[in-house]
Amino acid sequence: MGRFSKMHGLGNDFVVIDARAGDVAMTQARARAIADRHAGIGCDQLILIGKSDDADVSMQIFNADGSEVEACGNATRCVPLFVGRDVLIRTKAGLLDAKSVDGGASVDMGAPRFDWDAIPLAYPMDTLTMGASWEDLPAPAAVNVGNPHVIFFVDDLDALDFDRLGPLIENDPLFPARVNVNFAQVVGDNHIRLVVWERGAGLTRACGTGACATAVAAIRRKLIAGPVTVSLPGGDLTIDWAPGGTIRMTGPATHVFDGEADWSRF
Known part of the structure; x- marks a missing residue:
């Protein structure tokens, strides 16, 4: 059995899985099945929180259709609440610094790109x-x-x-x-x-x-x-x-x- 938390940022909802103690094998089909609101748990995105060599935690993000994506701002705000402290997060989009504030979080999302x-x-x-x-x-x-x-x-x-x-x-x-x-x-x-x-x-x-x-x-x-x-x-x-x-x-x-x-x- 694996533990998870149901969380949301402004109604954008997530199943957040703690994979720090052991890897959770995630495929596109499995992510899609977990995200299904009728036959699964139900969410917009599935979030895997794991270990990282250069940050406090890593974050993998899967959309409801099972596709893996690089970034999710609302989910990033949930990470310090899930972990219980301010965190530096390794994502496919880079390192994100997330700090708890009253009722939520403040996140440095990095520099935008325009090319x-x-x-x-x-x-x-x-x-x-x-x-x-x-x-x-x-x-x-x-x-x-x-x-x-x-x-x-x-x-x-x-x-x-x-x-x-x-x-x-x-x-x-x-x-x-x-x-x-x-x-x-x-x-x-x-x-x-x-x-x-x-x-x-x-x-x-x-x-x-x-x-x-x-x-x-x-x-x-x-x-x-x-x-x-x-x-x-x-x-x-x-x-x-x-x-x-x-x-x-x-x-x-x-x-x-x-x-x-x-x-x-x-």
Whole structure:
């Protein structure tokens, strides 16, 4: 039997498995089965916390479809709560420093990347105002914050059909690693409303890396100044970034319950 915790950040929910005492063999099929909300435990992402040679812990992240991804901001905020102290975390996106704050955590998410091949895109293109768009959407920006994001700034967020546009853009050949799709509306001097179609998970209550990428893109376009409040369906995150620096994300993290499961049954 293996122990796990059910946690969430702004409603973006996780099954967090402690693999520090012994490896937990995780395949795409097993991750998908655990994430299934009807036949499994149910989550947006499955998180494996393991040992690390150069950090306090390592973190592996699997989407609900079983695909492994590089980064997840909301899950990163849950790690110090899960471990019980401030932690340096080794991820596929690099080293992340997560510190506990009242009600959640503050995480240094590293420096954003803007080169077309770092997103990655299929061919060279300006990533601040991309020479591509879809239907009536304006030209987006692209940012990599450990994982790939495309951001559309629109005048009326409520007028969009996210369920149709999200998968259309996520799976476009322009994005060889697929992409997280962010639909954003600037609603104040330091305030953005955001809805995210997450790669491999679909519409989500909140996406921490999406909030980071969107705030960075808005600051680069001089639409807004930081620190930025990003309001997602699940609640608010605070994102602070200055050009040339790293991104600081602050927001809630919640422990729901602990449980045990036989992973070989999934």
